[in-house]
Amino acid sequence: MRISPKRPNLRQANFSTLTQSDFISLSKQQGFSGVAEFEEGYCRWIRYIDYQPPQATEDIGLLHWEDDILIEEGVDQSYRDEWQKIDDGDGDYTALILTYNRETYPTANWKASLVIAGNYFIYTENRAIALPLAASLTDCLKSSTDLQKHIDYLSCEISFGLCCSGRWLSCTSGDKQT
Numbered sequence: 001m002r003i004s005p006k007r008p009n010l011r012q013a014n015f016s017t018l019t020q021s022d023f024i025s026l027s028k029q030q031g032f033s034g035v036a037e038f039e040e041g042y043c044r045w046i047r048y049i050d051y052q053p054p055q056a057t058e059d060i061g062l063l064h065w066e067d068d069i070l071i072e073e074g075v076d077q078s079y080r081d082e083w084q085k086i087d088d089g090d091g092d093y094t095a096l097i098l099t100y101n102r103e104t105y106p107t108a109n110w111k112a113s114l115v116i117a118g119n120y121f122i123y124t125e126n127r128a129i130a131l132p133l134a135a136s137l138t139d140c141l142k143s144s145t146d147l148q149k150h151i152d153y154l155s156c157e158i159s160f161g162l163c164c165s166g167r168w169l170s171c172t173s174g175d176k177q178t
Contacts, residue, residue, distance in 0.1 A: 001031035001122075001158050015151045023150050027137040031158040033113045033124040038063075043072065048109040049124045051156050053131040053140060087118035119164055125157040 007025050010018070018026075032050040036043050045059040061072035061081070070083040098112040112125040129152045134140045140153050161170040 001029070001160060003029050015147075015154070023141055023154065024138055026154055027141050031124070033110065033115075033122070033158070042075070049113065049126045049156065049158075051158060052137050053134045087120050090118060093117040116163065119162050121161055121163055121168070123157065123159045127152060127154075127156040129153075 004025075007029070008022060010022060010026070013022065030052055032045070032047040032052075034046045034048040034050075036045055038044075041063055043061045043063050045061070047054075047059065057076040059077070060075040061079075062075055064071050068084070070085075072081040072083065073079070094114075094116045096114045097110055099109070100111050110124075110126060112123070114121060114123050131137070131140055131153060132143070134143065137153060141150055144150065159170050161168060163169075
């Protein structure tokens with residue numbers, strides 16, 4: 001997940017109160033859930049839930065360690081990610097996936113996922129509609145003035161947080177206890 005530090009604080013907002021500028025700001029976030037395939041230092045990310053529209057290029061990174069930081073450098077795209085372990089789960093981890101009914105949604109993949117490692121979790125929930133082909137989610141929003149389409153396009157959840165003493169605290173959408 002990538003959230004710009006310049007994103008406005010919209011924790012108390014709802015879709016009906018957002019401005020066009022707010023919608024555009026939210027559309028610049030990135031995040032996905034899926035699986036990773038590793039081979040000889042390369043990692044291929046297979047995205048089953050993606051906040052951004054599908055891209056023509058694969059997401060492949062070259063991995064190497066620099067001290068305790070795992071470095072990922074893009075192969076087909078120009079990027080550098082630095083991954084720092086925050087909790088190894090000490091063997092306590094769970095991954096759950098909710099898939100769509102293949103008869104009803106033959107081309108859809110995951111509906112939701114929950115991964116827990118130690119005290120940390122990440123939850124993703126796919127949007128109810130497929131995004132149109134576009135270079136970015138921002139382009140999807142700019143191609144329509146329909147408020148409901150904007151809401152549908154942005155209705156993909158990716159939440160990261162902590163689970164402490166039975167309380168789930170989101171680190172990405174405000175500290176709400178659920």
